[in-house]
């Protein structure tokens with residue numbers, strides 16, 4: 001799940017599977033990590049939009065367990081590498097920007113699938129940066145560990161549709177239970193968080209929005225994102241006809257539906 005919701009368009013590339021075989025103590029020290037070979041799939045040095053209220057650096061982790069047809073990060077979702085960035089390169093950059101950058105966003109793909117996600121978060125925090133994690137919410141076990149260990153400062157979880165209507169997005173059994181567990185974890189223990197939904201036909205209409213909003217009732221912040229038709233999608237049909245985009249009036253109507261259930265609802 002990416003910065004931006006996993007739906008922000010990102011560059012494509014080629015690559016191989018993550019090197020996830022290296023795991024020692026937790027979290028690894030910077031010195032230990034400099035001896036390892038963790039590779040990131042992309043690296044955006046500055047962003048004003050991915051971490052609310054902060055100038056952030058965005059790190060892309062490859063691989064996703066979802067198949068959202070409107071995904072704009074198809075290469076990342078398939079486990080490819082738009083770029084190949086050594087962790088050491090990122091750590092050096094972050095060390096050189098202390099006092100200028102205000103946070104680091106880890107996105108994907110789905111970052112919680114990476115076996116070294118806790119190490120990565122720990123290293124970034126060792127450099128003094130708050131960490132924002134973008135997730136699809138499918139790994140509450142990993143999310144719980146990161147929250148317990150105080151390794152993330154902000155969690156952004158995508159909610160694609162009512163939890164019992166995730167078939168277009170993933171084929172995993174009992175996904176609704178895991179998503180609900182993640183929602184509860186986030187609301188109970190994340191230092192800061194937001195839930196967000198990409199509003200696109202035919203998955204999100206007023207009835208679906210009401211169901212989603214009830215599911216996260218009492219949440220601090222809920223963000224509705226319009227579908228961005230300008231970038232290629234995992235399923236090319238979403239770039240064709242009929243246009244699945246919801247126009248501003250329709251987005252506003254969805255916001256009216258969701259607002260009573262959450263502390264703050266915004267269209268981004």
Ligand code: SF4
Nearest residue numbers: 006064066068071109
């Ligand atoms: S497939 Fe879905 S969850 Fe995975 S990166 Fe794309 S939009 Fe995010």
